[in-house]
Amino acid sequence: MSLREAQGQSPEATKQSDLNLKVLKAMTADVEEIKNRLRARFIKVASPVLRLMPLWIEALGAGVFISHVIAENPQFARKLEGLDGKVFLFEATDIKKRFHLVIKNNDIKVVPHMKTTPDVTMRGEVKILAELLLGKIDPDTVFFSRQLEINGDTSAAILFKNLLANL
Secondary structure (H helix, E strand, O other): OOHHHHOOOOHHHHHHHHHHHHHHHHHHHHHHHHHHHHHHHHHHHHHHHHHHOOHHHHHHHHHHHHHHHHHHOHHHHHHHHHHOOOEEEEEEOOOOEEEEEEEEOOEEEEEOOOOOOOOEEEEEOHHHHHHHHOOOOOHHHHHHOOOEEEEEOHHHHHHHHHHHHOO
8 A cells, every 4th residue: 555545545546646746747857958958059049149249248248147146146145255356267268258257345247358367267168168157067077078177276266166056
């Protein structure tokens, strides 16, 4: 006898509940697959556009996005204290663009050009960098698969990686 039958649910109702659960799991998997396909298609379409777009427009858009992420995740902003004063350089190798993230006073500023040597440099395709900043991929996986190259202050890179993983 199953738990549901012991609780007074008829075998027919139990079968229907099990069927409903299977359908719900399948629908959830379908939704996740659709989201992944849309994300991949967006990045594929956006790459040629980003290649032509002036860097200052990209920096402005990235700044708005990052401000939104910080506003929606106050714990994320508090955890930035360990990275105060650090400069991260992100290079999208496939579109030949780069921008800096400057962390100061629990905030992140996007700067298109800097003469300062970055503390950490991260290089990879725009798809990898975007998914990394969105917390959609595991930084260790893309690093060890050589899709992401990280140079510089290892402790700052690890702390930043852990912050992204917890978004």
